[in-house]
Amino acid sequence: MSEQLKVPTMAEFMAEGKQPEILFWVGSAGSYDDRAKKITKAFVKVLHKANVDFAVLGTEESNTGDVAKRAGNEFLFQMQAVMNIEVLNAYEVKRIVTCDPHSFNCIKNEYPSLGGNYDVIHHTQYIQELMEAGRLTIEGNTYKGKRITFHDPCYLGRANKVYDAPRNVLKTTNATLTEMKRHKGTALCCGAGGAQMFKDAEPGNKEINVLRTEDALETNPDIIATGCPYCNTMMTDGIKAKEKEGTVTVLDVAELIANS
Numbered sequence: 474m475s476e477q478l479k480v481p482t483m484a485e486f487m488a489e490g491k492q493p494e495i496l497f498w499v500g501s502a503g504s505y506d507d508r509a510k511k512i513t514k515a516f517v518k519v520l521h522k523a524n525v526d527f528a529v530l531g532t533e534e535s536n537t538g539d540v541a542k543r544a545g546n547e548f549l550f551q552m553q554a555v556m557n558i559e560v561l562n563a564y565e566v567k568r569i570v571t572c573d574p575h576s577f578n579c580i581k582n583e584y585p586s587l588g589g590n591y592d593v594i595h596h597t598q599y600i601q602e603l604m605e606a607g608r609l610t611i612e613g614n615t616y617k618g619k620r621i622t623f624h625d626p627c628y629l630g631r632a633n634k635v636y637d638a639p640r641n642v643l644k645t646t647n648a649t650l651t652e653m654k655r656h657k658g659t660a661l662c663c664g665a666g667g668a669q670m671f672k673d674a675e676p677g678n679k680e681i682n683v684l685r686t687e688d689a690l691e692t693n694p695d696i697i698a699t700g701c702p703y704c705n706t707m708m709t710d711g712i713k714a715k716e717k718e719g720t721v722t723v724l725d726v727a728e729l730i731a732n733s
Contacts, residue, residue, distance in 0.1 A: 686711025
């Protein structure tokens with residue numbers, strides 16, 4: 474990473490006897506998937522622009538155990554969770570921000586019973602906070618005249634009722650925000666959280682990510698905005714399936730703000 478994208482670790486903060494404002498939980502996709510890494514970098518760029526003191530765990534961050542829990546392996550989930558909680562508590566972490574709704578949901582709702590009590594928020598909520606505090610402002614009209622539709626991630630929307638923050642942030646880009654017929658509480662899953670990413674649809678059925686992409690395309694968008702790296706993958710694949718790569722782009726909210 475270039476100097477302007479310097480990412481300090483909790484260990485570095487600890488060595489100086491300081492605490493960051495937030496811990497940025499990068500998550501598995503944001504750490505390893507090439508496409509999702511761009512979302513990670515975009516959010517880091519936003520944090521730098523707002524002069525936020527933040528840190529990551531770096532190599533001390535492990536998988537939340539969310540996937541194991543969804544698959545029914547409670548033992549593996551608890552092993553992963555307790556290991557992460559020990560690290561977080563050792564650093565006296567108070568506030569966690571993540572771009573991954575799965576990590577958000579898991580750490581927010583399932584870690585407390587194992588001793589991990591933190592203020593956990595999604596990156597769209599944090600970006601809205603920074604804007605409301607006057608720490609982050611949109612400087613250009615990069616997206617003026619563009620049509621954007623937002624796909625609600627399941628673990629952000631239905632599971633945690635976070636609907637307004639991503640939309641409020643997107644409105645600051647001066648783009649026209651259009652809603653799909655199925656949105657907020659009635660939004661269709663992209664399929665990733667339901668493991669459809671790893672299997673084909675049942676015979677005679679259409680792939681769920683293609684169905685969701687068709688919902689988005691009905692709004693005649695220039696951009697499909699997402700707030701989840703897995704949704705980003707599924708919607709991007711849907712755009713390819715509908716042969717719309719030349720006219721429609723899939724971007725995370727953090728990328729849209731970083732570009733602005």
